[in-house]
Amino acid sequence: MSTSTLFAATGGFDPLTGGEVMVAQNIAFAIMAVTMLVGAVRMVTTRNVVHAALYLVIVLAGAAGVFILLGAEFVGVTQVMVYIGAIIVLFLFGIMLTRGSFGDDDGVDGERRSMAAMVGALVLAVMAAALVDTFRDAELSRAQPSLTADVGDLIFSQYIVPFEAISVLLLAALIGAIVVARGD
């Protein structure tokens, strides 16, 4: 399919940018979205916990890719560093250290499936409402990727209070971990 037919298919109008259709970006997004969806579904249906963690890697890598596609370089790279480089590694480390079991896990029976689905739907609704309410008709700047320096400036000026609040939250989690680990 040539570029012109793709243009024709969408009427030469992109609702997101209000103008030029970004063919390469759209194709890249489609590939990533499908990969993420397949990964996410396999993650919750597989009966092997290590496989589930590895499918989660695919989903998180896709999320990082989508951030980069939107020009949010710093967020995308942070996604790779924090989620793939640290959190998944801790997941795998924890699974291997405690079970070391191999093959399908009989303990994974999905008996709390309906509860999980409810929580998932609730999170989706809250996130969607928040996102739609925040951005409305705002258009993303397509001139260039957002600069790390600008992100830093914003975090330490306009968004300093939420940033510090999250720091305190993480501190609470750290102290909680120490209390649980010491057990006295």
Place this chain on the structure above:
Amino acid sequence: MSSTILAIELAYWQQTGLRALLGLVGVLLPAGILVYLFLFKMMSFMQSRLGPMEAGPYGSLQLLAEVGKFFQKEDLIPAAADRVVFKMAPFVVLISTFLLVLVIPAGPDLWFIDIDTGIFLALAVSSISVIGILMAGWASASKYSLIGGLRAAGQLVAYELPLVLAVMGVVIQAGTLNVQGIVMAQASGEIFGWGGIGNPFILTQFVGFAIFLIAVQAELTQPPFDMPVAESELVTGYLTEYSGLRFLMFFIGEFATAGIFSALAATMFLGGWYVPGLDPTDNLFNVIGPLVLIGKMVLVAFLIFWFRFTYPRFREDQLQQLAWKFLIPLSLVNIVATGILKVVF
């Protein structure tokens, strides 16, 4: 890499092809140089022997012989292994290596991607290899591999922090995450008003340089940090069940990453492709830049391998204490000191 080379306009697919080819060179060349120069020759001389001498002059073709040997070996997969994960693990490690080489510039116009997050991207993708190692350790269905993988994960997560924190000092001083920007900041820097040799950050960030090298040593699981592959206890840890081509991929991944981290250290602390006395925007650097960078890379790698061949292995608790109780606090102090001095001067 700019869109024109020697005034020849290149189409997008030609640029992409050239980038892919140079990326392959950028991964295999450092690996080859380090293995021959240090693993074959320097280690042998330190142990009063000659090392490989038969294949080619001074054994210089030994590398090709080794690769040929690995190609001939049977691709063994343990019967109980998780076949898909087992097969994918070496590729995950190699992906991390290939992404890592992208951020290093070799001249004013010689770069793969000129990205704003530069050094941060390098540190982020370097952590992907941990997943490959854990996959290899788990999928082998062998207790040696599993324990090796667990040790590797514990060690790599612990040393990831000093690695990142050591770089922070350089970033504060250069005022940018962009690797090309860090090179330029060193090339155009001045030492108390004297700009004769620029301002290589090793002079002001010596502590950062030392922490970075120690952390790299641990990230590469090289002695004295080779607990995950401790051959006297774990055979070769997560590599135990791998043979032939797949073992070769892990091997290339390890040594290419050693070379690329050395090049990264050379870029951040020794001025990268720049040599003092010339204009950093001079077109000459597009020719000699790669050679200068390789020279500095070999210099840094020499330190890494010198430690590798000299020191005995740490105990697991000593290894964790060094990271959490010494390197991380020290690098935090370094960041604070750099920040204060940056504001004062």
